[in-house]
Amino acid sequence: MTTCFLTGATGLIGRQVVARLLVSPRVERVYALTRRPRVESVGSTHSVHGDVRVDGLGLPADVRDMLAREVTTVVHLAANTEFSQSLEDARTINRDGTLRMLELTADWPNITRWVYVSTAFVAGLRTGLIKENDRVQARGWANAYEQSKAEAEDLVREARPDWVIARSSTVVCDDLSGTISQMNAVHRALRLHFGGLAPMLPGTDASRVDVVTTEYVGRGIALAALARDVARKTFHFCAGAGAMSLDELLEVSHQAFLRAPAWQRKGIARPMRTDLETYRLFEAAVHDAGSSRVRQALRSLSHFVPQLAFPKTFDTRAADALLGETAPPVSAFWQRMTNHLVGNTPAVEAA
Amino acid sequence: MNVRPGISAISYAVPAESRSVRELAAAGSLESDAVLLERFGFERVGVAVEETPYDLALAAASDLLRDHHIDPSSIDALLYAGAPGALAFAKPRDALTAARALCDTRRFEFAATRLQFDLSLDNATVLGLDQLACTAILGAVRMARALCIAEGLERVLCVSSEFYPAAAGREAITNGTSDAACAVLVERNANRNRVVGGVSVTKGFYWSGDRASMRDEIMASYFPTAARVMHRTIASAGWDKAAVNWIMPHNVSATSWDILLRLAGLPNARLWNRNIARIGHTLSGDNFINLRDALDGGAVRAGDKVLVFSYGYGAHWTGLALEA
Numbered sequence: 001m002t003t004c005f006l007t008g009a010t011g012l013i014g015r016q017v018v019a020r021l022l023v024s025p026r027v028e029r030v031y032a033l034t035r036r037p038r039v040e041s042v043g044s045t046h047s048v049h050g051d052v053r054v055d056g057l058g059l060p061a062d063v064r065d066m067l068a069r070e071v072t073t074v075v076h077l078a079a080n081t082e083f084s085q086s087l088e089d090a091r092t093i094n095r096d097g098t099l100r101m102l103e104l105t106a107d108w109p110n111i112t113r114w115v116y117v118s119t120a121f122v123a124g125l126r127t128g129l130i131k132e133n134d135r136v137q138a139r140g141w142a143n144a145y146e147q148s149k150a151e152a153e154d155l156v157r158e159a160r161p162d163w164v165i166a167r168s169s170t171v172v173c174d175d176l177s178g179t180i181s182q183m184n185a186v187h188r189a190l191r192l193h194f195g196g197l198a199p200m201l202p203g204t205d206a207s208r209v210d211v212v213t214t215e216y217v218g219r220g221i222a223l224a225a226l227a228r229d230v231a232r233k234t235f236h237f238c239a240g241a242g243a244m245s246l247d248e249l250l251e252v253s254h255q256a257f258l259r260a261p262a263w264q265r266k267g268i269a270r271p272m273r274t275d276l277e278t279y280r281l282f283e284a285a286v287h288d289a290g291s292s293r294v295r296q297a298l299r300s301l302s303h304f305v306p307q308l309a310f311p312k313t314f315d316t317r318a319a320d321a322l323l324g325e326t327a328p329p330v331s332a333f334w335q336r337m338t339n340h341l342v343g344n345t346p347a348v349e350a351a
Numbered sequence: 352m353n354v355r356p357g358i359s360a361i362s363y364a365v366p367a368e369s370r371s372v373r374e375l376a377a378a379g380s381l382e383s384d385a386v387l388l389e390r391f392g393f394e395r396v397g398v399a400v401e402e403t404p405y406d407l408a409l410a411a412a413s414d415l416l417r418d419h420h421i422d423p424s425s426i427d428a429l430l431y432a433g434a435p436g437a438l439a440f441a442k443p444r445d446a447l448t449a450a451r452a453l454c455d456t457r458r459f460e461f462a463a464t465r466l467q468f469d470l471s472l473d474n475a476t477v478l479g480l481d482q483l484a485c486t487a488i489l490g491a492v493r494m495a496r497a498l499c500i501a502e503g504l505e506r507v508l509c510v511s512s513e514f515y516p517a518a519a520g521r522e523a524i525t526n527g528t529s530d531a532a533c534a535v536l537v538e539r540n541a542n543r544n545r546v547v548g549g550v551s552v553t554k555g556f557y558w559s560g561d562r563a564s565m566r567d568e569i570m571a572s573y574f575p576t577a578a579r580v581m582h583r584t585i586a587s588a589g590w591d592k593a594a595v596n597w598i599m600p601h602n603v604s605a606t607s608w609d610i611l612l613r614l615a616g617l618p619n620a621r622l623w624n625r626n627i628a629r630i631g632h633t634l635s636g637d638n639f640i641n642l643r644d645a646l647d648g649g650a651v652r653a654g655d656k657v658l659v660f661s662y663g664y665g666a667h668w669t670g671l672a673l674e675a
Contacts, residue, residue, distance in 0.1 A: 196572060197568060197571045199575050266556040267554040267555070268556075268568075269571075270575065271575060274613060274614050281609060281610050285604075285607065291567050293567055294570070294571070
């Protein structure tokens with residue numbers, strides 16, 4: 001039987017993972033690290049008060065001993081996923097927090113699986129096909145989040161013989177319904193377009209937008225924690241071949257917005273795709289002469305959109321084999337997600 | 352007979368006085384820092400002191416008729432696209448007083464009609480164009496071309512004269528702005544500068560161009576809409592992008608042109624941008640002022656394909672394709 005210890009269990013993906021683990025007959029118990037001081041137990045889930053920013057996660061000795069005795073599988077999800085944070089801040093949780101988890105669990109005798117939930121974008125500014133078992137050989141990163149996650153991957157690979165790396169693409173909605181439980185930089189970019197404040201995005205003919213649903217990633221991570229014979233494997237829980245070209249994505253989004261008559265009448269232009277240098281010139285011009293509103297909006301995207309100028313396709317063969325299917329293609333949920341984002345009514349969505 | 356309207360003559364008039372952007376900044380006439388405007392390519396702008404918009408309009412049109420030996424009675428139509436009513440006859444320092452005249456019967460004192468008289472355009476019908484801001488002269492040329500084709504007119508004189516609003520300083524969204532007038536003669540069968548294509552897009556949502564809450568949206572909309580209008584203009588002429596020899600700009604910031612041309616996939620080396628520093632942006636006819644100087648200087652040669660583009664408050668994006 002499996003006893004799991006999860007960090008980041010209260011987050012968007014973490015909740016999905018816990019739910020998936022709990023329906024498995026092989027899972028006896030799930031310990032979920034939470035920063036909430038109260039310790040709760042609901043069914044087979046037990047909250048454990050702690051913080052990855054603190055040595056030993058701040059766990060009392062008795063709790064630590066109990067976990068050391070019982071835990072067979074670690075799933076380390078806790079992360080700071082903000083793209084705009086400084087490298088120092090990103091490392092605090094993403095790298096150093098992982099190091100603390102590794103140190104804490106180093107001598108727990110019953111662990112047979114140590115799952116690190118990473119991001120597919122540890123590939124950074126690399127282009128082309130990114131294979132799943134590629135170790136990080138980034139040519140720089142678009143933001144500190146990517147770099148700190150890459151550094152953490154290295155720590156896990158070096159410290160554990162039983163590692164599994166689960167690399168997620170960017171999550172944009174809960175499931176195929178397109179419902180959005182948590183906003184991120186992708187949604188902010190779309191909101192800028194909707195607000196008529198997005199003239200251009202960097203990219204190339206080959207740029208593809210790889211995004212996924214929480215449901216898919218949660219399912220993948222749970223399987224990575226439970227499946228046999230996956231030690232020392234890396235999985236890309238990504239849209240992969242189902243990613244949408246940037247041009248198509250801009251068009252689909254624009255068409256979705258156009259279904260709202262009030263928006264259509266504004267005549268807001270579809271953002272153009274341009275090279276990164278031009279985009280940077282525009283950013284600089286806005287910095288020099290734009291309003292604080294637009295400067296702030298562009299700053300919020302500056303750690304995310306440059307990634308579009310480094311086209312890549314994520315190989316998902318291992319993840320597909322694990323799950324027995326590919327991820328839902330982006331086209332299966334993007335329009336519905338867009339409708340949710342801008343409050344299009346069901347009637348508009350149906351049209 | 353195959354009608355091929357084109358531009359056979361251009362003249363322009365600028366005020367006697369000009370100011371550097373640093374002088375304008377010192378006088379409190381700029382919103383932005385002078386250094387920023389200099390970085391954007393601006394050095395001097397023309398500032399009318401003793402002239403009225405009408406004075407400059409008359410000067411530009413008179414020069415055109417004289418320099419090109421045009422018999423005034425051969426002009427079939429006058430298209431005036433400039434300062435309205437009493438404002439056309441006021442020096443900048445009197446503009447606020449003159450604006451009150453727009454509320455009495457002096458509103459009907461029209462510069463266009465007076466031009467017809469002062470220039471002895473005895474056979475010219477008179478039309479006025481308004482509300483196209485910096486695209487007004489392009490709109491006038493489009494209309495002149497249409498009149499040549501539809502009504503068989505031989506010669507249409509387009510005149511634009513605009514001063515930047517007297518109480519608005521000298522900066523229009525980070526562009527140093529000049530007072531000026533421009534006159535363009537469109538002939539039914541011209542040997543030069545044939546108008547072979549044109550596209551105009553108006554987006555009414557952005558009608559209040561200078562309202563602070565709308566500036567961001569206009570700035571964002573400007574680039575993709577401009578790039579698409581330029582593409583459509585090129586296509587309307589049956590050209591491809593590589594065939595364009597020159598781009599005659601409106602004299603907005605060199606930086607914004609750099610961004611726009613990259614976005615449009617057109618080479619910056621083909622932008623005729625020498626007047627941005629010298630004159631700055633005029634509301635009355637940057638593109639044709641530039642074309643005149645480019646023709647005089649020999650940069651634009653017969654047969655060159657010239658893409659003209661301007662944006663004006665309102666909000667209007669207009670492109671013309673000319674075969675020099």
